[in-house]
Amino acid sequence: MVIEIARFHVAPEQHKAFFNTFADVKTYVEQAEGYQSHIISREIEDPSRISLLVKWRSYADHVELFEPSKAHQMFINALMPFITGEVEVFHFNAALTSTGGEK
Incomplete structure (x- = not known):
């Protein structure tokens, strides 16, 4: 798994x-080949920054399949x-x- x-x-x-x-x-990300889950949130140290963490089955699923896709283009164009x-x-x-283990 790659994050x-x-x-x-x-x-x-x-x-x-x-966020809206x-x-x-x-859904463009969620329906992508190899997508597993994601979290998105504002950063605590710099609230003007938003971080998106996506779990992918593999690096290739993200970089070789999703990034060059029309779905990625539509996703990023909406946010730009x-x-x-x-x-x-x-x-x-x-x-x-x-x-480490959780307590």
Whole structure:
């Protein structure tokens, strides 16, 4: 499993519209080959940043199948009016991570 982290800078007055639009277009991601789950939220340290974490079956499912697709284009185009600056995207291999137990 691979986790994608996408960070968006969104002006605070645009947050409601951004999240409403995300709710309208999230099905493009949810229906993608290899999609497993996602979480989206404002960051605590910088509330003008919104982070989207998506669990994918594999890196290829995200980068080779979803990113070049029309579904991705429609998804990102719907969100772009609310985003300022570059979108940061990076991945990590969850199989190679170490986790602790919950208390």
